Amino acid sequence: MTMTPEQATQFAAVFDRMVQGVEEVLLGKQQVIRLTFIALLSEGHLLLEDVPGTGKTSLARALAQSVRGTSNRVQFTPDLLPGDITGVSIYDQRSGAFEFHRGPVFSNIVLADEINRASPKTQAALLEVMEEGQVTADGVTHPVAAPFMVIATQNPIEQAGTYRLPEAQLDRFIMKSSIGYPDHASTMRILEGAGHRAHEVTVPAVVSAASVIELATLARTVFVDATINDYVSRIVDATRNAREVRLGASVRGALALIRTAKTLAAASGRHYVIPDDVKTLAEPVLAHRLLLDAEAEFEGVTPSSVIAQILIETPPPSDRPAV
Secondary structure, eight states, rough: OOOOOHHHHHHHHHHHHHHHHHHTTTTTTTHHHHHHHHHHHHTOOEEEEEETSSSHHHHHHHHHTTTTTTTEEOOOOOOOOHHHHHEEEEEETTTEEEEEEEESSSSEEEEEETGGGGOHHHHHHHHOOOOOEEEEEETTEEOOSSSEEEEEEESSSSEEEEEEEEHHHHTTTEEOOOOOOOOOOHHHHHHHTSSSSSGOOOOOOOOOHHHHHHHHHHHSSSOOOHHHHHHHHHHHHHHHHOOOOOEOHHHOHHHHHHHHHHHHHTTTTSSBOOHHHHHHHHHHGGGOEEEHHHHOOOOOOOOHHHHHHHHSSSSSOSSOOOO
């Protein structure tokens, strides 16, 4: 079953309402808010690489409120243990059995603040539940909430005492972005509301958590022409053959680009994907999956610049998809 034009129009209207609600909290950051909702409705997870104090916690909280879901924030530190995230089994003397106490991952939106400050073992515990959507303790499987999304953050400035995420773990995030500092006009509006603490501001719920699951299912039905699949394949192949790249985008990256392009198309009121959807999402979806050659890094080459050059050199399909 393929999405109809009427369903695409309704999808876009709901999507815009969700974005507008969160934008009241995260002023002047419509693009990153849109990317966050695209990641959510593509059933993926988001990595934010940003300096402190740019509104990452506010974004996660507002996102959960807009979809009438729950949210938890975990501050990652070197002494954080896997059980602090997933939960632990505690012996109950009255019943004579172990009882599982759920950790903060049992929430719709989980903010993993400064994920690279925790040990690799603790990072892996979170990334496992991201991939499987469940926690296994003492042989018993506990599914996490649905929808489920992890927003992980990294501080790009202070690297002392951190544990860099391996490429295989970075590949688990459907996209990577940053919030950045607000512009002057947005800063003025923020300062005018300085009398209100961030956690006191609430976002009206636009849809229920169950509706988010329905929207994500609907986004999967967006039509993708064979020429679009060919275009994505050529872009991914180019990342593997680029002179500056040691490790190119994986098949998971190609699938992520198609999935997010479908969601972007629906959010734009279309029931089919166009090349511009792929171009818009290529950098946030693919750049963090590339491992550059050491010499290229020394010369100042970045994964984003490699993706930008590939998009220039890879011609998109010229014909409109036949829907």
